Amino acid sequence: MLTITLPDGAKREFPGPVTGAELAASIGPGLAKAALAIKFDGKVRDLSTLIASDAKVEIVTRTHTDALELLRHDCAHVMAEAIQELFPGTQITFGPSTETGFYYDFFRNEPFSPEDFTAIEKKMKEIVDRDEVITREIWTRDQAVEYFKTIGERFKAEWIGEIPADEDISIYRQGNWLDLCVGPHLPSTGKLGKAFKLMKVAGAYWRGDANNPQLQRIYGTCWSDEKQLAAYLLQLEEAEKRDHRRLGREMNLFHQQEEAVGAIFWHPKGWRLYRKLESYIRRRLEINGYEEVKTPQILDRSFWEKSGHWEKFREAMFVIPDDENPEKQLALKPMNCPGHVQIFRQGIKSYRDLPIRMAEFGACHRNEPSGALHGIMRVRAFTQDDAHIFCTEDQIVGETKAFCDFLLSVYKDFGFEDVMVKFSDRPEKRAGADATWDKAEDALKTATTAAGLSYTLNPGEGAFYGPKLEFVLRDTIGRDWQCGTLQCDFVLPERLDAAYIGEDGQKHRPVMLHRAIFGSLERFVGILIEHHAGKFPLWLAPTQVVVCSIVSDVEPYAEALAKKLKAAGLSVETDYRNEKINYKVREHSLAKVPVIIAVGKRDEEAGTVAIRRLGEEGQKTFTIDEAVTTLAAEAKSPLDRAA
Numbered sequence: 001m002l003t004i005t006l007p008d009g010a011k012r013e014f015p016g017p018v019t020g021a022e023l024a025a026s027i028g029p030g031l032a033k034a035a036l037a038i039k040f041d042g043k044v045r046d047l048s049t050l051i052a053s054d055a056k057v058e059i060v061t062r063t064h065t066d067a068l069e070l071l072r073h074d075c076a077h078v079m080a081e082a083i084q085e086l087f088p089g090t091q092i093t094f095g096p097s098t099e100t101g102f103y104y105d106f107f108r109n110e111p112f113s114p115e116d117f118t119a120i121e122k123k124m125k126e127i128v129d130r131d132e133v134i135t136r137e138i139w140t141r142d143q144a145v146e147y148f149k150t151i152g153e154r155f156k157a158e159w160i161g162e163i164p165a166d167e168d169i170s171i172y173r174q175g176n177w178l179d180l181c182v183g184p185h186l187p188s189t190g191k192l193g194k195a196f197k198l199m200k201v202a203g204a205y206w207r208g209d210a211n212n213p214q215l216q217r218i219y220g221t222c223w224s225d226e227k228q229l230a231a232y233l234l235q236l237e238e239a240e241k242r243d244h245r246r247l248g249r250e251m252n253l254f255h256q257q258e259e260a261v262g263a264i265f266w267h268p269k270g271w272r273l274y275r276k277l278e279s280y281i282r283r284r285l286e287i288n289g290y291e292e293v294k295t296p297q298i299l300d301r302s303f304w305e306k307s308g309h310w311e312k313f314r315e316a317m318f319v320i321p322d323d324e325n326p327e328k329q330l331a332l333k334p335m336n337c338p339g340h341v342q343i344f345r346q347g348i349k350s351y352r353d354l355p356i357r358m359a360e361f362g363a364c365h366r367n368e369p370s371g372a373l374h375g376i377m378r379v380r381a382f383t384q385d386d387a388h389i390f391c392t393e394d395q396i397v398g399e400t401k402a403f404c405d406f407l408l409s410v411y412k413d414f415g416f417e418d419v420m421v422k423f424s425d426r427p428e429k430r431a432g433a434d435a436t437w438d439k440a441e442d443a444l445k446t447a448t449t450a451a452g453l454s455y456t457l458n459p460g461e462g463a464f465y466g467p468k469l470e471f472v473l474r475d476t477i478g479r480d481w482q483c484g485t486l487q488c489d490f491v492l493p494e495r496l497d498a499a500y501i502g503e504d505g506q507k508h509r510p511v512m513l514h515r516a517i518f519g520s521l522e523r524f525v526g527i528l529i530e531h532h533a534g535k536f537p538l539w540l541a542p543t544q545v546v547v548c549s550i551v552s553d554v555e556p557y558a559e560a561l562a563k564k565l566k567a568a569g570l571s572v573e574t575d576y577r578n579e580k581i582n583y584k585v586r587e588h589s590l591a592k593v594p595v596i597i598a599v600g601k602r603d604e605e606a607g608t609v610a611i612r613r614l615g616e617e618g619q620k621t622f623t624i625d626e627a628v629t630t631l632a633a634e635a636k637s638p639l640d641r642a643a
Contacts, residue, residue, distance in 0.1 A: 262380025
């Protein structure tokens, strides 16, 4: 007798092996119709898979967490079938699912263009309507090679020819179309639905090698239903409006150019915004018991070898020859932690000195691939709001809880209250023994639970020297941004010989908690721009008020107002150009200035001002003193308001 346990604990017994489809049907006709696949032993499998022994099994429907990846991979296959029907002679290579959809790489002499997408999508919907049965077949290697050669698929034939001869080849047949694939797949194309859209075409190389033939990669998105697809497309549309690169130009915050790839030229307004973040977090660091330090930008290769970065992180480091000693090499620091250990090592430390919280606005450089760079979100030169807490093992829980409270309150001040936590454990490429990693992971999990935080696992994504928590912010249009981190490190103190004298009079290794809240200031500025669509709250806005003259006669009155606002601590600009007031208002609204004060003759005579707020209709009239008092109070940072 075969016993299958369902997610709710219910058990189903069968006299012998049973397929996933038969299991679903035994539960009910509704589930049999909705079933897309099954999941057991941690893997999603075809609905036709035979369950031959006792197991815990989940029925995967469209609402299951694993359904989207399955749908997206099938959508890639449906697209490939559609393209080969529409454009005979096109060769297929591979088409995986992605975070928001799928892509497939094709070889074709003529280029695809977005104008082809309508016809391809129409054909894809036809294939869905045909409800073609999808089945898995096992072929021999030589059989598969011969078949794909016969039909002119030289890329598939080449790939399969490198598989060991005694290895079975998994082929999925979809109506009359088939492809090499390990699966799993839907039972038929009709289960896919029509919530998909083709997005763009780009270039790629066969096997990722520029020496190989160039392929055409078509990207698409796919969702469980039309509502989700519409929401995603709306999010993309909104994201384009909020693109920090475009808003950065319109607001005159920064620019980038080819002569400094991956670096930023901050304009006065952008630097004003940057400094507001820096000033805010510096004050919070002081309140929370951190001491600020500064470490060198360039260090000898031997230092990075000792820390382990040369072995594990060398490809991301900028290396500089030492002209005086050609045998030596120097490197720009990619991170600050080894330098902080050097400061810790100066003088004898006692357990009574711990915890030591050491902070630095550390300028770092990493040789990111040019294709990975993205505005100010992903750069090569950046500054971290970095800090390291040197503590005893007994202090890990308390320090973790204090940091998490600190971090969440910072995010709240900047308008982020939806924060997720990911726990990233040991990566494949790492330093330290497994026993050390066991201890570090257990300590960080215990501390996170004690801090009252739930988390999801992010396997294999820890730093090379320790596990970490990643704090993910959700912005106003539903996108996720990974910002802050907390890493528990037993390795680096050992490698760099950091020690303190314990209560027993013996030397002990401190635990090193690596932590950041913004992550990099550059990236956080970019996130803020997109989160607020450039419409910053008054306390954050780089230019808080513009005073505009309606007629030239009122310039002295407008200037007196501007001086009072500046004296109250506001960032103020004036606009006395000989332009119509509506033109001035439109221009400053485009630059996202939150408050525009238009001053006319009647205002001067009455001793009043008219305040226009970004995004609001009409204006409100105040006396000068009322305006200054109101705006100065509103422009206080959250720290000043709480004082």
